[in-house]
Amino acid sequence: MTSKNNGLSAALVSNLQDVLSKRKGGSDASPSEEAPSTSVAAKEEIDEDSRPIVLVTNGDGIDSPGLLSLVEALVSEGLYNVHVCAPQTDKSVSSHSMTPGETIAASSVIIKGATAFEVSGTPVDCISLGLSGALFAWSKPILVSIFLIIIEMLWYYLVISAYFLQVISGINQGSSCGNQMFYSGAVAGAKEALVSGVPSLSISLNWKKGESKESEFKEAVGVCLPLINATIRDIEKGVFPKDCSLNIEIPTSPSSNKGFKVTKQSMWRQSHSWQAVSANRHPGAGNFMSNQQSLGAQLAQLGRDASAAGAARRFTTQKKSIVEIESVGVAPKTESRVKKYFRLEFVAKNEEHTDEDLDIKALEDGFVSVTPLSLRPKMDSETQAAVSEWISKALNADQ
Incomplete structure (x- = not known):
């Protein structure tokens, strides 16, 4: 298959030609015309x-x-x-x-x-x-x-x-x-x-x-x-x-x-339970957040010394994360710093659901719930009108 590239990169033209040739059964493909690609995977035969x-x-x-x-x-x-x-x-x-x-x-x-x-x-x-x-x-x-x-x-x-x-x-x-x-x-x-x-x-x-x-x-x-x-x-x-x-x-x-x-998406969610954690029980808690923040840099450094697989497996984190919260208080004469440690867990909660069309109700009743999800922004007209009215009043009140 031949085609003008119209200024497109050789790699892009090659990829498109390859797909087109496969749609036609490959009859027009010419192996000798394959152009190099910057993609890692494209360096191999498709x-x-x-x-x-x-x-x-x-x-x-x-x-x-x-x-x-x-x-x-x-x-x-x-x-x-x-x-x-x-x-x-x-x-x-x-x-x-x-x-x-x-x-x-x-x-x-x-x-x-x-x-x-x-x-x-x-x-x-x-x-x-x-x-x-x-x-x-x-x-x-x-x-x-x-x-x-x-x-x-x-x-x-x-x-x-x-x-x-x-x-x-x-x-x-x-x-x-x-x-x-x-x-x-x-x-x-x-x-x-x-x-x-x-x-x-x-x-x-x-x-x-x-x-x-x-x-x-x-x-x-x-x-x-x-x-x-x-x-x-x-x-x-x-x-x-x-x-x-x-x-x-x-x-x-x-x-x-x-x-x-x-079904339709419900408003159900699990409860959030924050539990205080003793620093003595978790001596590594103080370094947890800093380790998380520098994860990419650590992986990059390890990549120079070991395989990507080895680097990836060294930094396996726990399923339940320890969250560090730091507060700073200023006393009249001295400055003190207080650190507290907390663990977040999701806890199931029992609720009564009556709407048969909701996902959680169907699931609890033993059905396989199938909920369509869209990226389209949705806002009911009543809420839209209420927000419009509120903004108008709020802005006029400041004048």
């Missing part, structure tokens, strides 16, 4: 596998049983080209945070049948990196500023349409219903995909401490796999709902579920 690509991430970390059970099932289906880009440690309550300005290590890991990387960042970092073109050969080509919008549209048509790409974030250990979604790293990973125009699902299991068993993750996969298959099939057909992500909540004892139910 996989000729034309199966739909499924990119998997999660919030609990790459070694979590929920992710491993999901990936194993997707690979066993034999229908998908499965890629994994997930946090190396637990980031289940990282929300939509990213890690700008710090060095992120992406280390290859062995997951049978999949191409997998663990990343020293958040789920949002993982999806952003995975779709950037810097890690995987099939992902977004290099963008040239003046042609940004055009190339974005071409990328969506050529890559999304050619490979029927989908992102799945999960399976998370613990519910992400209601306002708990604001804290969920798993939901944030799926929403980051939606920001990039990629259809996505986030999946969580309503884990009950002391009651749920690890085997329930495999049951949960079996429950949601038909919906995953239908999603990818309809993406290929172009009939999957646009501009939305689906948050799937699977009840405790998944195999006993009462079926699927489309």
